[in-house]
Amino acid sequence: MSKTTDQPDQDRRAFIGKAAGALAAATLAPGVFLHVTADAAYRQEPVTSKVRWGMLIDTQRCANGCTACVDACNHENGMDLLVKPEGLSDDMWDQQIPRWIRKVKVQDRATGVAANLPMLCQHCEYPPCVDVCPTGASFRRADGIVMVDRHTCIGCRYCMMACPYKARSFIHEVVEHKPTIAPRGRGCVESCNFCVQRRDSGGTTTACQDACDREGHKAIVFGDLNDPASDLWQALRKHPSRQIRADLRLNTGVRYSGV
């Protein structure tokens, strides 16, 4: 590698500029090259804090025994491509397999009233996982999505310990099959990222929401917490909702109603 510092190399920049110009000229010639197809749906500008993605989950609409959101999440993000390593017990595999959504049932002992809470990364405004990350791999994107940059994750799992929601998973084994949109490899931590590939390509929903709608439960509303016109904002105004472990003052992006 010729590069020994992270400082920009001005000579190279100049060269890139010239080369890019030359290439642009080349592409103008009829039928020569067309490497990039402009796709308006894809994000062209960096994400900003004008948007804050969030979610409202109606726990009373979330049906007993239904796993549609979990299955859809597993499919979208390639978890269903993972294969149990040879020699690993079923028990151990069950503990190790990544889970971005866990269905938790809570019940009031006095009244017996129960609620289903699909628990996923709560996308906190003040995420403890980001606070404790020693490498800066765990970070909060400008639009509120809490993510792991796998390029800098060293797999220490400190964030997993810090998360009050048990939202993160660790990849223990070499991964053979992974889709282009959801890279995954051994030694990194991962969690729900609000289907970030959809956020950046013009999608308006998440895989879990789509699945829940398909099942007819419509328990999940996803949207922009900063946009008064969004479905999420409307739903939040209509139904009383709460943050799980609001006492921690993390200002979660995922809210629950009916619990």
Place this chain on the structure above:
Amino acid sequence: MHGCVLSKGLWAVLVLAGAAALVRPALAGHGQEEAWRKGNSKAAGLQHCVMPTEWMRRHHMELIKRERTLTVHEGIRKERYSLAGCVNCHVQYDAAHKPIAINSEGQFCDVCHEYAGASLDCFQCHARVPTPETDYGAHAEKGE
């Protein structure tokens, strides 16, 4: 005995020549008749990459690194320079038209990285064959 020593020397020369012949295909990746040019990848039919070929050989990792930060932290996924783009264009296909993993032996990435002795970590996490980017949850790679 003297003759024996000579023949040993001759053998050494022959072995070296043989080794050189084995190394040649790897070296060819840096010559005019690139091994991958003969393949059936999309790139094989193009004049040059997103940048001049010579430049790409030395600096492709810088483009990929820049793009990775743009994508992960700023959400810009359809950049001119993307690893998915590299794979889409440079991957070759077998007789059954199935894509061959781009980092497998003798394939585009492997040829030079093997020659240069530079470890190739991208594909520990990233897909080694193209999978549809818009078909969320695309599972084409399973058939690899």
